[in-house]
Structure formats: structure tokens, C-alpha cells
Amino acid sequence: MxxxxxxNHDQLIKKTIENFYQSFxxxxxxxxxxxxxxxxxxxxxxxxxxxxxxxxxxxxxxxxIDNIKISRDARDRxxxxxxxxxxxxxxxVKFGVDLKMDFGGWKIxxxxxxxx
Numbered sequence: 001m002x003x004x005x006x007x008n009h010d011q012l013i014k015k016t017i018e019n020f021y022q023s024f025x026x027x028x029x030x031x032x033x034x035x036x037x038x039x040x041x042x043x044x045x046x047x048x049x050x051x052x053x054x055x056x057x058x059x060x061x062x063x064x065i066d067n068i069k070i071s072r073d074a075r076d077r078x079x080x081x082x083x084x085x086x087x088x089x090x091x092x093v094k095f096g097v098d099l100k101m102d103f104g105g106w107k108i109x110x111x112x113x114x115x116x
Contacts, residue, residue, distance in 0.1 A: 009106070010068050013080055013099055016106040021062040037102050040110035057114060060088030077101065 016035060023031040033041065033049050049055045064085040071079055078101035085094050098112035 009070050009078070009080070013068050013070075013082055013106050014065050016099065016108065017065055017082060017084060017097060018062065020108055021059065024059050035108050036110040037100050037107040039100075044110065055114060058088060059113070060086035060093065062086050063092065080106070 020032060020035040023029075023035065029050055030046075033046055044055065062084065065082055066085070067081075067083040069081050073079065080099040082097045082099065083094060084097050085092060087093075096112060098109035099106050100109055101107075
């Protein structure tokens, strides 16, 4: 029997992205790392994430989160894609952010962010 999930996933996804940006604004890279999926964390250890320049990206200033699309795979796992608009180096930039339900909460797929 499938579990009836009554949570507002759109709001939870927005809050996850907003919290990620708040960590970025505060320069809290440890908390920033915590918002990334377990799979990303397994592939990129914390000490590497904290010191390697590939993961010291400028995400700009969050302007807007739009077009959240949630899907469920054949194994009943939730994933989502959100369109984020940010001001980066005085330019408005739109990019997609992939998220995954990870241990009961939404986490950001690090690969979707660190390729921008």
C-alpha cells in the first residue's frame, strides 16, 4: 500500500533552496554541504568540498524560484526540478536545480549546481 503524503512539496522545495542560499550568504559552507544529496556527499567528501575551488561557486543573489516539477520514478522515489533565477555578477541568470527526496527531506543534487 502506498503511503499518502500530505506535505506541500512545492513549499518544502522552495524552503530547501532558500535555506541553501541563506547558508551561501552567511558563508557557512558546512551547512551548504548539508543541503546536498547523500549521493553527492559520498562522491565529494566534506574536506574536499571545503577546500577545492571547484566547489567555491558564486550562486549570486536568489531572486525567484519557479516551475517546480515533481516526479516519481518506478521505485516510488520522489525527485524534482526547479527553475531558479539569481543575480550573478549583475546579470539575471536562470538555471535548473535538481532535487531529490533524501531520507525524508528534500536535498539538492550537487551536480546540478556545480556545473553552472
